[in-house]
Amino acid sequence: MEKKVEKYDVVIIGGGAAGLTAGIYCGRARLKTLLIEKSLVGGLATYTNEIENYPGFPEGATGLGLMELFHKQAKKFGVTFKLTDVKSVNLEGETKIVETFRTTYEAKAVIVASGGKPRLTGAKGEDGFLYDKGISFCATCDAAANTGKTVLVVGSGDAAIEEGMFLTKFADKVIVSVLHDTGKMDCNEIAKAQAMSNPKMEFIWNTVVHEFAGEERLNAVILKNLKTEELIPVKVDSCFLFIGYLPNTDIFKGMLDMNRGGYLITNEKMETNIEGVFAAGDVRDKFLKQVATAVGDGAIAGYSVEKYIAESETFHSQIMRSDMPGMVYVWNAVDPKCRELLPLIEKYEAALVGKVRVTRVDVYKSAGIATRLGVTQVPCIVTIKDGKIDRVITDNICDEEIAAAVE
Amino acid sequence: MAKEVTLDCMGEACPVPLIKTENALKKLTVGDMLIVQIDHSCAMKNVPEWARKEGHNVEIEEVDDGEWEIFIEKTK
Structure with missing residues (x-):
């Protein structure tokens, strides 16, 4: 089937808190904005009750309810939504290509706000008990529901041990399945010492999850000792997995800079290594993953x-034109040397009307x-001829040099 | 030549749209497109979820307020 081609100002990949906020900002700036979400709008936040x-929201909000409000607000500003998977992207070059199975955009x-997901164990039965059926990924979210109960924590990193200790404030017993030998954990030493002396915490060493079992809800986790191959059934009310997080960045591999874990690296303007490509939210290498921080990222990326688009337009429609030669004065408004040259530039601006298009570009902005x-x-002067850069003058900018350059 | 088949599930509640989709897709060949029309938000969840799990290409389009078309391209 022939693919349709559709043009947009900006395509946002991912419809979680970051993507929706970016959509609100882009839509409100009157950009023709498309948001592509692979499953349901709202992202990971919708799994939080x-x-x-x-x-x-002093009374609290449900994840789904909050994200519905974000969605509604983005729609209000004219954002188009497509609910499908992005198959591939081509981000090099000025026109960015985003392909879904039916359409080429x-x-x-492009704003990448594709988020991530908690890593799973891959053990038998896992699919059937995710989220509200007994396997959780967020102690902050689900600890209170486990008051007086027995829970299993899988993992021994900082998140696992710190969240595990938090769980002991609610649960009667917190059993921790650790991959390593007795006494060895991935977390920091302080957390380890505190956890080892916590009377509510119990450790089962050298183990991984073999199977999740239960009926409607999870009621047991069968661990497997890696050394002895022994299966250890543990009766639990809930299980918390803290074995890492996987950013959705597979389709950007080799294109966008990422860290070892696959998170995208950006600067504070949310710019990636490719011009015109931005990243926001959980997919970024960042300190704290929350709806509140995703919103901040999204706003910056949208802005x-x-x-970026305004600049592109100026660049093409004003500077790099072939109908008339051009002269660009690149300056910095806070630099005295640059300001001194302004009267000279103004003189040429007046003298060259109708012959050479003079543009001032303030790098301070x-x-x-x-x-x-x-x-x-x-300061720097660039002359444009036939839509291409002709000469670049950086040293000794003076009347004679300019006169010679615009000849 | 790939064909396009439209499946009208308007006014039908779960799990009817899902069962109809499963049956309709069985009759199609790889590369064909099934367009499922629904107006029940629960079908908007379970039909795409099932189709994705089966490995087909899925796209949902909101054609009107509370009305959707689910495009499923049979891939195997």
């Missing part, structure tokens, strides 16, 4: 896209256009 730390900018022109040092 109660969100009590998202500001503005062309965009000026950055708007600036944004370095984007200067970067596109390959300019790293200011």
